[in-house]
Amino acid sequence: MSEWTTALHDWNLDPADAVAKQREMATRLTLTPPWGASPEAWPATITGVDIGFEDAGEVTRAAVVTLDLATLEPLEQQLIRQPTRMPYIPGLLSFRELPAAIAAIEALERPPECLMVDGHGIAHPRRLGVAAHLGLWCDLPSFGVAKKRLCGKHGEPGDARGDWVALTDRVREADAELGIIEDTALPRREQRSQLGAVLRSRAKVKPVFVSPGQRMNLDTALSMTLHCLGKTKLPEPTRLADQLASRRLKRLRDA
């Protein structure tokens, strides 16, 4: 894991180059979904993506689970294991997790139509969290559902499932182009950017952070997340990918 700077597909990146690459890629994001916030126009499936590790991080495990979006029944799943090539660096998570995630997605027999990723979408310092990066790479609508905040500020959402508050951040480089500055009429000094939502997915449980990725907006990402909610804090696609990627399931009852 010492030569992690050497190759990620066709990239040859050290941290500074990765950051530059993120700025460039954020430029190519399109926050317009092919369908709206109402279920009638949505695709037939949604694919949950998550990454886990073993051997003190030496091995990366990428799991993808495709569910029928109407019934939330699992249709197909893939699990890929490969040597880890990069350490974890806050803000550069996608460079560590994407190679394996992409391999898992390519292994799917049924082409994914929409991706729900464990992590952030544009709720990232340079607006390119894992979900956005992966959606851009696959050219698929994508959004992120993260368990912790990476950047931005927010209040406390209400107690009921479905309650949410906005996650906003100071305006950054890509924001005008992305169209996420909430009030362009305000003095530059007071402008804020709309990154996503802090959603109470389950009563009395810490909220999750929902943010759009590629070809997606907050309304639709929120609607889809709520629609995919089962009885737990995490929506089904991500929850299932999570238990697949996490080694505990394999240890307890390997099947």
Added chain:
DNA sequence: GCGACAG
């Protein structure tokens, strides 16, 4: 200069 910091 001092924190904060997805998985």
Added chain:
DNA sequence: ATCTTGTCGC
């Protein structure tokens, strides 16, 4: 993320 059992509470 991961190392880890039982346990308190809705």
